[in-house]
Amino acid sequence: MNNVEKVCQFLDDAGVYFLATADGDQPRVRAFGTSLVSGGKLYIQTGKVKPVSRQIAANPKVELCAYKDGRWLRVTGELVNDEDRAVKVAMLEKMPSLKAMYDPDDGNMQMLYFKNATATFSSFTEAPETVSF
Numbered sequence: 001m002n003n004v005e006k007v008c009q010f011l012d013d014a015g016v017y018f019l020a021t022a023d024g025d026q027p028r029v030r031a032f033g034t035s036l037v038s039g040g041k042l043y044i045q046t047g048k049v050k051p052v053s054r055q056i057a058a059n060p061k062v063e064l065c066a067y068k069d070g071r072w073l074r075v076t077g078e079l080v081n082d083e084d085r086a087v088k089v090a091m092l093e094k095m096p097s098l099k100a101m102y103d104p105d106d107g108n109m110q111m112l113y114f115k116n117a118t119a120t121f122s123s124f125t126e127a128p129e130t131v132s133f
């Protein structure tokens with residue numbers, strides 16, 4: 001597994017992660033669960049109608065945190081919008097429950113990938129491991 005795949009695997013295993021955005025000078029955080037590796041990039045998914053999407057458009061710098069079995073992961077980076085239809089299809093195939101809410105052609109479904117990302121795996125017992133992608 002490469003670094004991006006390792007990060008995605010952790011997010012999948014955790015099931016839920018928390019995504020922080022900046023809304024002006026007000027931090028916002030919410031639960032997310034979508035993750036996908038495509039073309040060597042780590043993607044997450046949202047809806048363009050959501051405040052989170054508007055916040056990312058205004059300021060693409062985000063951070064997420066996930067926790068599982070005594071280990072936690074923090075990913076810091078910028079999110080880039082990607083309108084590639086194949087990536088949207090791949091997301092819906094990986095997480096079919098999304099099909100109840102999203103369609104690749106609905107004008108709402110949004111795929112975002114990380115650039116300039118730093119991911120740190122931590123635990124109380126081992127030294128942190130940091131990877132970039």
Ligand SMILES: Cc1cc2nc3c(=O)[nH]c(=O)nc-3n(C[C@H](O)[C@H](O)[C@H](O)COP(=O)(O)O)c2cc1C
Pocket residue numbers: 016028030031032033034045046047050051052053
């Ligand atoms: C477990 C869980 C996972 C979720 N995963 C996502 C997700 O991957 N993408 C998304 O847009 N919303 C997801 N949501 C819903 C968002 O948390 C919710 O729409 C939130 O209000 C979005 O933030 P905003 O109101 O600041 O836009 C999830 C909710 C839960 C409880």
